[in-house]
Amino acid sequence: MATWTAKDSIVILGAGIIGLDVALVLVRKGLGHLVTIVAEHLPGDTAPDYTSPWAGCNYSSISGSDANALRWDRLGYRHLLSLATQHSAESYVARTSSTEIWDDVVPSDKIKIMSEYLEKFAVLTPEQLPEGAAFGVTFNTVTLHAPKHLQWLRATLEKAGVTFIRRSVPDLPSVVGPQTEVVFNCIGNAASTFTGVQDPKCYPTRGQVLVVRAPGVTRNMMRYGDGYITYVIPRPLSNDQVILGGYLQKNVGDHATYDHETQDILKRTTALSSQLRESNGGKGPEVLGVASGLRPSREGGARVERVELLVDGRARALVHNYGAGGTGYQAGYGMALDAVKTIEALLPSQSVSASL
Ligand SMILES: Cc1cc2nc3c(=O)[nH]c(=O)nc-3n(C[C@H](O)[C@H](O)[C@H](O)COP(=O)(O)OP(=O)(O)OC[C@H]3O[C@@H](n4cnc5c(N)ncnc54)[C@H](O)[C@@H]3O)c2cc1C
Incomplete structure (x- = not known):
């Protein structure tokens, strides 16, 4: 019989935008004190296999056209x-x-x-x-400063009682404590190899991006063509930083960055955005950094699904929530609402509705 008193009654594995959005939905139900997030990488980190800090980041029509994607876009x-x-x-x-x-x-x-x-x-x-x-x-x-947004989410969740633990785990039972009732699996790209998940539909989609300084760029611009995507995303509250991209290289898991891609991105984005061309007194963007990120993609779209996790002979609810591809920020909150809905009937009565 569930007692729902332990801080790891609900465990979220993964602290990318997908795991953090699940925690936000739970906090808004007044359940923050029952939530522990376990992850190898936490907000504030930058690591090649932690996708969330590398996002552009905006809402756009890059997402799929299936019913889930359309609903998650609207909610997000x-x-x-x-x-x-x-x-x-x-x-x-x-x-x-x-x-x-x-x-x-x-x-x-x-x-x-x-x-x-x-x-x-x-x-x-x-x-x-x-x-x-x-x-x-x-x-x-809506545009986001992705790394700063993640850090704001962490601070907000901690204030609401959520516990963060930095730990790399080998499998799902490793995060289950004696009083854990629910596990949310939000491990991004690791879903293709992680023991007990090993989802063959998952694959990375590589994208190289540039962080530039370009005062005067206020408009978000996207252009979609045959085999390419070009975007100019002004980063909020960043002292004139703008993110330029990009690429959607399916099944490419390479973390390296390439000069020829940098030159191609600069060519395409300055052709697309007059604000970018005119920045820095007409000299155009000043490149501050180059990065590449791997979107955690999945054939058929993201998986939001409740199954059973048997640990030491006792069943727990396991909610898979991964495969957001290039849409983790715009779809993540809608995915989180769906994920939490799958275990709604198990939750203790909710007393507080947090203001955030
Ligand atoms: C170049 C680029 C541009 C993008 N632009 C946009 C955009 O404009 N808008 C948008 O909505 N989305 C965008 N995205 C997509 C978005 O960034 C992703 O969908 C999102 O970050 C995926 O988040 P996630 O939480 O699933 O994965 P991640 O951020 O990778 O998080 C996975 C978490 O799981 C943890 N983990 C994994 N394995 C283990 C383990 N064994 N033990 C413990 N912890 C583990 C990791 O440490 C991490 O905390 C972009 C992505 C890229 C690469």
């Missing part, structure tokens, strides 16, 4: 917009004007659905489109 947009409205400075989330442009294949059904909830949504006229483009839209998006 609402969540992030509310942070941008109420806690922008602390959470490093900002409301930002955005333009998205397609060269040929336009995901029309998906854009129609997005138009129902995106702020200030408008379709570009043919005269407003750049050369070679077939379609474009403008709307208010």
Whole structure:
């Protein structure tokens, strides 16, 4: 019989945006004191196999068109917009004007659905489109300073009673204590190899990005074409930093960075953004850093699913929550709501509703 008094009654394995968003949903139910997050990498770290700090980071139409992706996008947009409205400075989330442009294949059904909830949504006229483009839209998006947002989440969760433990674990039973009732598995790319998970549908999608200094860049720009994606994302509260990208290299797990990719990104992004070309008195962006990150992708989309975990003859609820690909920030909160819903009936009655 569950007593729900221990701080590891609920264990979240993984402290990327996916695990942290699950903790946020639980905190908002007044359950922070029952939650322990176990992870090898924690907010504040940068490591090649910790994807979350490398994100651009914004809401965009990069996500899939299946029902889950559409629902998670909508929920995530609402969540992030509310942070941008109420806690922008602390959470490093900002409301930002955005333009998205397609060269040929336009995901029309998906854009129609997005138009129902995106702020200030408008379709570009043919005269407003750049050369070679077939379609474009403008709307208010949300941009995040990913590393700072992770650190804000950690501080917010700790304040609400969540415990963080840095530990690399070999398998799922290793995080189960005598009073643990629920485990959320949020291990990102490790899902393909981790003992007991070994999901063959998982694969990394590599992307190289540049961190540049480019005063005056206020507009988020995305362009989608045959085999490429180009983006310019002003980083909120960062002293004029802008993230430039990028690449979507399926099944590439290489952490290296390449000069030819840097030059290609600079060429594509300065062609896309007049603000970027005009920055630094017309000299264009000053490159501060180059990085590559591996999006934890999964054939068919992310897995949010409850199963049973048997440890020492006793069953616990195990909720898989991984495979967010290039959408962990925009989809993570919706995924977390779904993940928590799978164990709702097990939870103790909730007394507090936290303000965040
Ligand atoms: C270049 C790039 C740009 C991106 N841009 C965007 C964007 O604009 N918008 C957007 O929404 N998304 C974007 N993404 C995607 C987003 O970053 C990912 O979807 C998200 O970070 C995945 O988070 P995660 O928590 O699943 O994985 P991770 O951040 O990798 O976290 C995994 C966690 O599991 C832990 N872990 C794994 N194995 C073990 C173990 N054995 N023991 C203990 N702990 C373990 C790790 O230490 C870590 O804490 C981008 C990604 C990249 C690479």
